[in-house]
Amino acid sequence: MASARKSRGESLLLRYLVLGTWALVCLLPILWFLSIGFRPRTEVITPQPIFWPTFSLDAWHLLMSDWPIAMYLRNSVIAVAGSVVIDLILAIPAAYALARYDFKGREDIGFYILSTRMMAPAIVAVPIFFLFKTLGLLDSVWALMLIYAAINLSLVTWIIRSYMLDIPKELEDAARTDGASDLRILWEIIIPACLPGIITAAVIAAIFAINEFLFTLLIASTANAYTMSVALANFTGGSDGIIYNAIALVSFIAFVPILILVILIQKHLSRGLTMGAVKG
């Protein structure tokens, strides 16, 4: 008994040593970066790094006066929210068909949708750039919305499909014998029953859209369409060099809402991130 307790104690020590170390690895850079956001620019890049800086709201004032940060935020919100709506409108019927109907080519169509996720943004970057140029959509929030929707459509479809597969068939059969049409069944039974899946898909799509960098960089060439993600790259321009404290502050402004969203769907996160392949 004593030896058993001893061995358990040892493994606990090791466990917390390992887990605690990684927690520090995660947190220390974040805290240090937070401190960058609240220090004067003169204390960011110094011959010797300063770990206990003087508190300052310089970056905040800079953001408020010199940079249309409200506009970046608005662009991000419009483009991301719009793209998620497009995704849900397209993905829910598609997921329903893939989950519930037996039709020729179902596997191939499903896999085609999945495989679009594997395409590197750089591969389609040049053609998409020319496409939007022809359409006169360069430098607009609408172009970003369409691109984000395309990037996430596969993910959203597969996540929702996975949740639809879990709904017992009996629910629909009962409604069908009552004479409900297929679309009514989808609207009144399936969608409410897989709402957690739809929310998970929406949140994950929103995060990926907020983070998207390459397309935004190419499509958005002025502040008209800059989003939070690409606005960061903007703080590097000009004679001022890289304005790190402003970058840090913007990073945290974007971080907080994402953290809240993720905590809300925590239970579904692993399933969402694997496009439904892993049920957590």
Added chain:
Amino acid sequence: MPTDAPSVLAKGVAQAAPIRPTQPRRRRSPALRKAFPYLLVAPAVAYLLVITLYPGLFAIYQSLFVVKFLTWTWAGADNYTTILQDREFWAALGNTAIIGGISLCLQTAIALTLAYFAYRDPLIRGWRIVYLMPMLFMPSAVAFIWKLAFNDGRVISDLLGRLGLIEGNVDWLGSIWLSRMTLIVADVWQWTPFLFIIFVAALQGQDQEIEEAARLDGASWPKIFWNISLPMMRPVIVVAVTLRGIDITTMFTNVFVMTQGTPGGATETMSYFIYRQGFRMFNFGYASAASVLMLILTIIIAQTVVKRAFHSGKS
């Protein structure tokens, strides 16, 4: 109460009667029935075709030209013969494989270790939130964090100096491997949580009774993990690592912000190569040729590795 039943029935019939005229319209013809699922997937597939097939065809077409601003000059397969002899192209391919490969191995190992220690821990919810945080920063922000830590702010050099590991300042962009390492550190820091979250969920979802039985037989936790849990979660590991692997091969943001390919192209990834050829040097035809080659590679990988991964993941 026996009289009730007929009345209900009668009521039902009476109600059904006025609906009846609409009934035939609602019952679709067999052709429409058959087409119905296709109609449901059509909008999504059409949207994806516009955004993938059209660019694919466009890239193939454009790759046959030398594009100088607005003038397209027919070049046939010239772009391809040049690119296959272009050392920068092969270097980019190799860099993507090296940086991505090392990064992926490290992430998988770290995430598995952490998941092993964390999944039976009472504080698992707390660990999960803390470990998730790096993943929730915008990738461009993470790139700036590490650019400042390694290069501009000299924080890492300073910390290592205090530990007595190095002396003076390290020029992280000055050597091939140090420069690659900064990219790997940034990627591992941000994306280990992705694998961790999935591995923990898989471990928690496993049948606890098998573990209990093995425990009663006197097996130690590392042994149980190695001999029972790990083989059981293999399909999950395959899916998660495949998804992460795909994302790593598209690595762009960190390169763009942190190294821009220095020193001497040692950290230039495929995505950055295409970007540089297209949008810095305006060799659009050449960039398209590179895109086509990368697309072919992607399709091969998708058809083999990914298809298998997702089939095993489903079972």
